[in-house]
Amino acid sequence: MFSGTPLIDSTQQAKYVQLANQIRDAIQTGQLMPGDELPSARQLGLLFEVNRHTVMAAMQNLVAEGWLLSEVRKGYTVNTQLPVIESVKISQQAKVTEPIVPQFAYAVGDIESPSITQYKYNFAGGLPDVCCFPFDEFRRSMNRVCRQANASLLHYQSVAGEHVLKTQLLHYLRAARGLTCDDILVCNGSQEALFLIGQAFVQPGQCVAMEALGYPPARKAFQAAGASIVDIAQDQHGLCADSLAHCLSKNDVKLLYLTPLHQYPTTVTMPVSRRMEIYQLCVKHGVFIIEDDYDHEFHYSCPPLQPMAANDPAQIVIYLATFSKIMFAGARMGYVTASKPVLKQLTALKQIINHKNDVLMQLAIADWMASGNFERHLRRMTKLYRQRCEVMDKSLRGFQAQGYDIQYIKPQGGMAYWVDLKRDVSQLPKKLLQAGINAHTEQNFCHSPRALYTHIRLGFAGQAEQGIEQGLNALFDLL
Known part of the structure; x- marks a missing residue:
C-alpha cells in the first residue's frame, strides 16, 4: 500500500485531478504494483482528506486512461498490462541516465529568427514598412469575405489556390508584368515554392547553379533536396x-x-542581352530556370523589364513571386507559374506537405485586388520607396564627401543598396548588433568562403527617412 498525502488547496488544479496525479505517480514509481487492490473510496477520502465524489471522479479518470481496472464487488485494482511499468523496470535495471541522441538525415543548422524589435535602426534588405500598410482598408476586405464565406471553400480542396485569387493574379501578371500564363499555384510564401521545386527536380548528388552571392534560404531549400550548390561568377551585369x-x-x-x-543581394538588374544568352545555354543543356521576381513592383528609374518567363518558348522558366514585399511577411502568400507538367508536379507535392493555403487570406487578397485598393497601395509604396531610395543615395554621397572611401551603384529599383566599404567587414556584424543596427554584410550571402569581405547590404524600405539618416550616421561611426 502507498502513503498518500492530503491535497494542497492552494493549487489551481481541481482536487480530483490532484488525486489522480498522486495515484498515477504511485503506479509509475512502483509504489503500487500491477494487480494491487486500492482501498475503498471511503478510505481514500479519509487518507487524502477529500469527499467520496472527488475520489470517484479521480478513479473514473484513471480507469478511462487505462491505469486502473474496475471490478464489480472488488473495487479498483492496478492494471496488470501497463508497458510503462515494464519500461521503468528495464530502465532501472540498465541504469539508463543519458538521452538517446537523434540521428538526422542531414544537418539543417540553427534557426535564425531575430526579433526586429531588438534593433533601433532597421536596414534589412527585404522588409517593407509595415506601418504604412492600409490595415483598415484590408480589414474591410477580410470582413466582407467572412460575412459572405462559402462553407464549401473551407474544406480540403483547391490545393493550388482559390479560383478568385488565381483569376486576379493572372490578370495582374498580364497587365503589370506582361506575363501571360495559363495557371498558377498559390503557396505559403516563395520559400515553400522553392522547397517544392527542389523536391520536384533534384535527386541527391545533382547540382543547382546559383550566383556566387545569392539568397541563403533558396540554397537551404535546394540542399534539403540533396542538391550540391555550384557557384557561378558575377560581374556588373x-x-x-x-x-x-x-x-x-x-x-x-x-x-x-x-x-x-x-539581383539578391547586389541589386544589379540583368540586361536583356545577358538574359537571352543565359536562356539559350539552359535550353541547350535542358536546365530549368527558377526566376525569383521577389520585388518586381518597386522599380524607379524606368518601367521594369519583362520577366524571362514572358518569352519562354522552351517552357523551362519557373516563375515565382511573393506578397511579402507588398504586404508583410506574415501574410505567407506567394505564387508560382510554369508549364502544365511542372505545375501539376508541384501541386501534387504541395498536397503532401500542406493541403492548402489560408482560405480567408486568399479570399481577402482577391477582394482587395478586385476593389482597386491593391493597385493604389502599390502606387503609394512605390512613390514612398523611391523617395527613401533618394534619401539613402544623398546620405551615402554625403559620407563620400566627408572622406569615407566607399563605392556603390545606385540601384534601378528594389529595396536596398549594395555598398562596398573598401575594408574588411568580417567583424562588423558584432558591432552592428551591439549598436542596435540590423544590416547584413557580404559573408551572409556567400556559399563559398572568401578571403576578404568588404560589402554591406543596406535596405531603405523598412524605415522612415529620419531613421535612414540617423541609422547611417550610427553605422559609419562604427567604421
Whole structure:
C-alpha cells in the first residue's frame, strides 16, 4: 500500500485531478504494483482528506486512461498490462541516465529568427514598412469575405489556390508584368515554392547553379533536396554566361536559380542581352530556370523589364513571386507559374506537405485586388520607396564627401543598396548588433568562403527617412 498525502488547496488544479496525479505517480514509481487492490473510496477520502465524489471522479479518470481496472464487488485494482511499468523496470535495471541522441538525415543548422524589435535602426534588405500598410482598408476586405464565406471553400480542396485569387493574379501578371500564363499555384510564401521545386527536380548528388552571392534560404531549400550548390561568377551585369557555360559542361545541373530584375543581394538588374544568352545555354543543356521576381513592383528609374518567363518558348522558366514585399511577411502568400507538367508536379507535392493555403487570406487578397485598393497601395509604396531610395543615395554621397572611401551603384529599383566599404567587414556584424543596427554584410550571402569581405547590404524600405539618416550616421561611426 502507498502513503498518500492530503491535497494542497492552494493549487489551481481541481482536487480530483490532484488525486489522480498522486495515484498515477504511485503506479509509475512502483509504489503500487500491477494487480494491487486500492482501498475503498471511503478510505481514500479519509487518507487524502477529500469527499467520496472527488475520489470517484479521480478513479473514473484513471480507469478511462487505462491505469486502473474496475471490478464489480472488488473495487479498483492496478492494471496488470501497463508497458510503462515494464519500461521503468528495464530502465532501472540498465541504469539508463543519458538521452538517446537523434540521428538526422542531414544537418539543417540553427534557426535564425531575430526579433526586429531588438534593433533601433532597421536596414534589412527585404522588409517593407509595415506601418504604412492600409490595415483598415484590408480589414474591410477580410470582413466582407467572412460575412459572405462559402462553407464549401473551407474544406480540403483547391490545393493550388482559390479560383478568385488565381483569376486576379493572372490578370495582374498580364497587365503589370506582361506575363501571360495559363495557371498558377498559390503557396505559403516563395520559400515553400522553392522547397517544392527542389523536391520536384533534384535527386541527391545533382547540382543547382546559383550566383556566387545569392539568397541563403533558396540554397537551404535546394540542399534539403540533396542538391550540391555550384557557384557561378558575377560581374556588373549579373551572372556571367561564360562561367555558367563552363559549369553546365562539367556538372549534372538540374536547376539555375536567378533573381534577374534586382539581383539578391547586389541589386544589379540583368540586361536583356545577358538574359537571352543565359536562356539559350539552359535550353541547350535542358536546365530549368527558377526566376525569383521577389520585388518586381518597386522599380524607379524606368518601367521594369519583362520577366524571362514572358518569352519562354522552351517552357523551362519557373516563375515565382511573393506578397511579402507588398504586404508583410506574415501574410505567407506567394505564387508560382510554369508549364502544365511542372505545375501539376508541384501541386501534387504541395498536397503532401500542406493541403492548402489560408482560405480567408486568399479570399481577402482577391477582394482587395478586385476593389482597386491593391493597385493604389502599390502606387503609394512605390512613390514612398523611391523617395527613401533618394534619401539613402544623398546620405551615402554625403559620407563620400566627408572622406569615407566607399563605392556603390545606385540601384534601378528594389529595396536596398549594395555598398562596398573598401575594408574588411568580417567583424562588423558584432558591432552592428551591439549598436542596435540590423544590416547584413557580404559573408551572409556567400556559399563559398572568401578571403576578404568588404560589402554591406543596406535596405531603405523598412524605415522612415529620419531613421535612414540617423541609422547611417550610427553605422559609419562604427567604421
